[in-house]
Amino acid sequence: MTRLDVREVPPPERHPMIHEAFEDLEVGESLTIVNDHEPKPLFYEFQAEVDSFDADGYAVERVAPNEFEATFPKRSD
8 A cells, every 4th residue: 555645745736646656556556645635526536537546445534633544446447
């Protein structure tokens, strides 16, 4: 599992960084991002644009008031 904390990354740079990290995964691996808000827009973006994103395996957990961990699993295309 790859973990990426994007809380300190400027917002315009977050999505490209996350997409790049996801592309580097092997099939069956997951990318967990740590964010300061629930990443619903990112989920919808992945669902619409990334064929290898396993939307059914997506999970998000609020671990603190400004800390969310979201897991984006990768499946074969």
